[in-house]
Amino acid sequence: MNKIVLLDAKTLGSDLDLTCFERFGQVTIYPFTRPEQVLERSAGCNVVICNKVVFAEREMRALPQLELICVTATGTNNIDLRAAARLGIAVCNIKGYSxxxxxxxxxxxxxxxxxxxxxxxxxxxxxxxxxxxxxxxxxxxxxxxxxxxxxxxxxxxxxxxxxxxxxxxxxxxxxxxxxxxxxxxxxxxxxxxxxxxxxxxxxxxxxxxxxxxxxxxxxxxxxxxxxxxxxxxxxxxxxxxxxxxxxxxxxxxxxxxxxxxxxxxxxxxxxxxxxxxxxxxxxxxTPHIAWASIEARNRMTGEIMQNMESYFAGGRRNRVDG
Incomplete structure (x- = not known):
């Protein structure tokens, strides 16, 4: 069974139904994750969902089971994309939802x-x-x-x-x-x-x-x-x-x-x-709320689910640690 962790659910709003991700596996949800908590909370998970949590090469190498990072935003500047590519970790973002x-x-x-x-x-x-x-x-x-x-x-x-x-x-x-x-x-x-x-x-x-x-x-x-x-x-x-x-x-x-x-x-x-x-x-x-209409946030979770579905349906990647 897939183990999925959502590290910063608070960035998505408390009014969304996040149980939708359970169709892909066992889901653990944290409202907010500090940098020093990332490794402990992501340990053993093959899918990480995050918005602003940083994943550099250090974090990726320390998580040998990690194979997919789903970013709940368009920007991926919090993810070291080159390191992810070297290690065979897929990274998905979302576009057009807002x-x-x-x-x-x-x-x-x-x-x-x-x-x-x-x-x-x-x-x-x-x-x-x-x-x-x-x-x-x-x-x-x-x-x-x-x-x-x-x-x-x-x-x-x-x-x-x-x-x-x-x-x-x-x-x-x-x-x-x-x-x-x-x-x-x-x-x-x-x-x-x-x-x-x-x-x-x-x-x-x-x-x-x-x-x-x-x-x-x-x-x-x-x-x-x-x-x-x-x-x-x-x-x-x-x-x-x-x-x-x-x-x-x-x-x-x-x-x-x-x-x-x-x-x-x-x-x-x-x-x-x-x-x-x-x-x-x-x-x-205003406090970075332009993107955050209810409709936009529902589209966001829908696109994350589509990304996960496409990844699992298309064949999984193999980690390339070394």
Whole structure:
């Protein structure tokens, strides 16, 4: 019988039914696993399911029965893929499960900032609206999307979905290819260079992975090239936007506002300079939840099961220790 361990079930949410994995064997589930607990909890298991738990060559060599690692995410940066290949350990990740969820969260963050939702809600609830002279209030202005230019960094599945939705609102969509190779959006959307993207975007949303090309993609110098009315949204990865520089740019009003769902270190560190900015009209931070709709997480577990089924149906690998 297969022995399966899920090392960080808490990262999937407590409302999911994880008994589905029992069809493949005996399952042990841990809500959270620290680095020093990995070997003990994975001992004797031939399948490991994890999200953020690190498996380097050391861990793999210490687990001679391990033959399959199922990563409950698209990114596999926590797994030493070269070591896994050398040792004959299969690694499966999942793709496409969160596209709709992240696209939706992008617009949720945008509208909150664009239409000054917090300010107007507090204006009413404070009692100020009760004693106003007219039926409306114009203290904070906003624009229709059809009057704005939306720049996108990363025209993968999520970036393309955001582009489609932005276009439905009438926004003029343009994109920047971080590798210089992506021409998939040409004909539908305008591909521009980085300088044009920064200079002309009213909304700049990031949906790219963290790579050598995207690390520190937006620093203070680049933010100073943006419109002072621009809204920046990062739903890609922390590290693409240099956070200390963003705090400075917001404090100096180099840009109007920013919405972040990802950070360089998660959970956020107490010394993060962004915590200086308490004005939620100008900075909105959510705790890496854009991917986490119930539907997306159910798709995630379904894809993990498909990966396991394909692996066992396709013939198992032999370990190559040595």
């Amino acid at each position: 596209t709709e969820s992240v696209a939706q969260h992008t617009f949720a963050m945008l509208f909150y900032l664009l239409e000054h939702s917090r300010y107007y809600d507090e204006y009413v609830k404070s009692g100020a609206y009760t004693g106003d002279e007219i039926f409306t209030h114009f203290a904070r202005t906003f624009h229709e999307l059809s009057a704005l230019r939306w720049g996108i960094v990363g025209l993968g599945a999520i970036g393309r979905r955001v582009a489609q939705l932005a276009a439905l609102f009438g926004a003029q969509v343009m994109y920047y290819s971080t590798t210089g190779l992506n021409a998939s959006g040409e004909g539908e959307y305008t591909r521009v260079d980085k300088e044009t993207l920064l200079r002309e975007s009213d909304i700049l949303s990031i949906h790219a992975p963290l790579t050598e090309q995207t690390k520190d993609f937006l620093r203070y110098e680049e933010m100073c090239q943006m419109k002072p009315t621009a809204i920046l949204l990062n739903l890609g990865r922390g590290g693409i936007v240099r956070e200390a520089d963003l705090a400075k740019a917001l404090e100096e009003r180099r840009i109007a506002a920013a919405g972040l769902d990802v950070l360089e270190q998660e959970p956020i560190q107490a010394e993060n300079p962004l915590l200086r900015i308490q004005d939620s009209d100008r900075l909105l931070i």
